[in-house]
Amino acid sequence: MKKLINSPGSVVDDALVGLAAAHPALAVDFERRVVSRAVCPAGPKVALVSGGGSGHEPLHIGFVGPGMLDAACPGELFTSPPPDRILAAAQAADSGAGVLFVVKNYTGDVLNFRLAAELAAEQGHRVATVLVDDDVAVRDSAAGRRGTGATVVVHKTCGALAERGAALEEVRELGERVVAASRSFAVALAAGTNPETGRPGFDLAEDEIEVGVGIHGEPGRRRERLRPANELAATVVDAVLEGNRPGPGDRPIVLVNGLGATPLIELYVVCAAVTARLAEHGVTPARTLVGSYVTSLDAAGFSLTLTAADRLMLELWDAPADTPALVRA
Amino acid sequence: MKKLINSPGSVVDDALVGLAAAHPALAVDFERRVVSRAVCPAGPKVALVSGGGSGHEPLHIGFVGPGMLDAACPGELFTSPPPDRILAAAQAADSGAGVLFVVKNYTGDVLNFRLAAELAAEQGHRVATVLVDDDVAVRDSAAGRRGTGATVVVHKTCGALAERGAALEEVRELGERVVAASRSFAVALAAGTNPETGRPGFDLAEDEIEVGVGIHGEPGRRRERLRPANELAATVVDAVLEGNRPGPGDRPIVLVNGLGATPLIELYVVCAAVTARLAEHGVTPARTLVGSYVTSLDAAGFSLTLTAADRLMLELWDAPADTPALVRA
Structure with missing residues (x-):
């Protein structure tokens, strides 16, 4: 294995330090591993939050910013972030118009984002979820199709619709239509x-x-x-x-x-x-x-x-x- | 060797077809391998032209567009484009305010861009050249330092200055200062x-x-x-x-x-x-x-x-x- 890393266990944290150094428009909470916009949107808008295992960069941390995501929570390599980190991302992103979770269809992500949605709801956040399952290679699995490239299209289109001031339900509905297409x-x-x-x-x-x-x-x-x-x-x-x-x-x-x-x-x-x-x-x-x-x-x-x-x-x-x-x- | 190609000899041409398909804002002359802007600048401005061997993408073909290059001429893999192709790029790009060649310091590129500059001058084009030689790894070679990453900084800064309407000599002088820095x-x-x-x-x-x-x-x-x-x-x-x-x-x-x-x-x-x-x-x-x-x-x-x-x-x-x-x- 030949890689530009310091140690296998520090890759995600080291990369977040580099991300923060290169992109002052991002706010990085290193302790909770939440990447959000340094400058919040002017008024309330639907917040887009996504995340998942690291190792897929620029997904998701590279899509945080005006017109796309409000926050991303990167997990360990190929491992879903735990619910409390996802909750922290939702808290960082919610500007009062609700939060849309964009979740790739993997068992760990689905479970952890669902738990985070429940925790967030208990704290008074309105949360809706779009599940991305676009990979046709998997046909007969009980878990259904995996989520891959369509995530970028959901981030971009839903992000733009949220930026226009659309309501949470409207943004979620668009996301589901994009996934279906x-x-x-x-x-x-x-x-x-x-x-x-x-x-x-x-x-x-x-x-x-x-x-x-x-x-x-x-x-x-x-x-x-x-x-x-x-x-x-x-x-x-x-x-x-x-x-x-x-x-x-x-x-x-x-x-x-x-x-x-x-x-x-x-x-x-x-x-x-x-x-x-x-x-x-x-x-x-x-x-x-x-x-x-x-x-x-x-x-x-x-x-x-x-x-x-x-x-x-x-x-x-x-x-x-x-x-x-x-x-x- | 495992590569996503059709045949070793068709890589450059196939990639140009893909570039043209993805970027309708670019005009690609497949025969002469010149990539230029599909929409010409509104008035005369200094035209930036660069090129060199292929295999360094997105350099240079990916930097053609408003604010950066006016045309790029990709050679064979790791091989300088011949003078007539560079001339064709200059012809495609010149809007009447002269042409700046941005050349990486390799023997073939230096020679071919010099010949192209002479041919272009014979046809009435005003041509100036910036030679990029930023690679400090080479210290004692007669050919001098190689040109690498600074080329992007020259493309970006000189492109922006040309866009502002600066004169050819002014853009060239900036390019030389960027290289020196x-x-x-x-x-x-x-x-x-x-x-x-x-x-x-x-x-x-x-x-x-x-x-x-x-x-x-x-x-x-x-x-x-x-x-x-x-x-x-x-x-x-x-x-x-x-x-x-x-x-x-x-x-x-x-x-x-x-x-x-x-x-x-x-x-x-x-x-x-x-x-x-x-x-x-x-x-x-x-x-x-x-x-x-x-x-x-x-x-x-x-x-x-x-x-x-x-x-x-x-x-x-x-x-x-x-x-x-x-x-x-």
Whole structure:
């Protein structure tokens, strides 16, 4: 394991110190591990709070700022934050118009955010939750689909709607519509290595890939030989469109996302291949975002997220934002 | 070699197709490999043109747009673009106020941009050049210091000054001052693999790092054992400050840059370590940018760039920009 760290146990805290140093617009509560906006919104607005295990940066800490999240609570690597930290994030973020929890569908996150919501309600906070479950690789699990790239689309669109002064129920309803319109699928060329264990989540031969992998190194649908990007993209596009083809009025938002160790030039090669395969299906993206936004430590590979956006979602996607990882002028 | 590509020979062209698909604000001339703004500036302004070998993305193609470059010409992987392509970029970009070439100090780039400048002058274009040579790892080479991270600072500050309507000579002079105020140094945990050769630029043992590495896998000052991020950062900070300590009136701009395969969480760990070491030297960054901006294919590691900025440079650093890789609201 070769990593730029001090010790496996200090990675999350050290990274938060670096985040705070680089982004004075963020307030970082190091003790409770809560990242919030240094300058609160002018008046009451619905507060967006998200979080989950660390190791997926910039998700979620890099999306705190005007137009997106009000607070994020990062857990240990690949481990949900405990309920009291989530509660602390809700307290830091609530400006009087209620709090929306954006939760990725993993057992620990679902449980801890639910407990935090109960604790927050006891303290008089109004809390609603959007559960993100966009990963079509998992089909028959009792826990349902995993939450991955669609989280970014929910952060961006719901964040913009909250900024416009919409009510909590309205923002939650948009979030659920975005989730329903979103599907994702990922391919890994190499698993990430959790510094706590020092070993990759799984081993692949020099010519093997994991198709349908999760962002914590969860195994996928199958193991295959590495193929040219055009063929891989076709597999991934077909999986994402299966059973969720955008309608004639939809204006798809496409996210070509790197898993952490894949350089941008390869993501652009994948983007070209994805765009071409979508065209073969008659699907024309309205917007395409390319970069590493939902990562899996130093895993190599990519995920594709497609949101069959309506006009409102697209307008909110384009709205101003000012966060470490996503800025819209 | 595991990469998301179609074939080694098509990487640059495929990536340009993806770039064009994701960024409709860019015009891509696929035949001549010139990336320029789809919408030209309203009136004549100094045009910024840069380029160099591919494999360093988002440099330079990701910095084309309002507030930064007017055009970029990407060469083959790690290979300078030929003079006629650079000329084509200058032609595409010149709006009547002259063209500033921003050139990294490598033999091929220097030669080809010089030839292109001569060709452009013959056609009536006014051309000036800023040569970027910030990498202090190279001390005694006849070719001088290599150009790396400072290129981003030159793109951003000169781009903003050009946007304000400054004259060619004024923008060139600023660029030279930024270069003179900038120093960089890089450490690699793994070399990048050029798909044309299929082998990494050099081999490192599981516990080895290359200290003072170049962005084309050029060897550094020495090979060392991997150490904790705090110690590595101290080495790098000390190298960057050696002989170029910011003066009392300077407001340092710091770039903590990933080499391509290093995930953001590690870069934030490095950022914390760099900030702490700078504090020990009495240096307080005015701005810190963290991310992978000047890469070396899928090399793992980081570089540090420090620009001892004056008030004008800082103001220009903060000015609006709207490019694929850097947006300022």
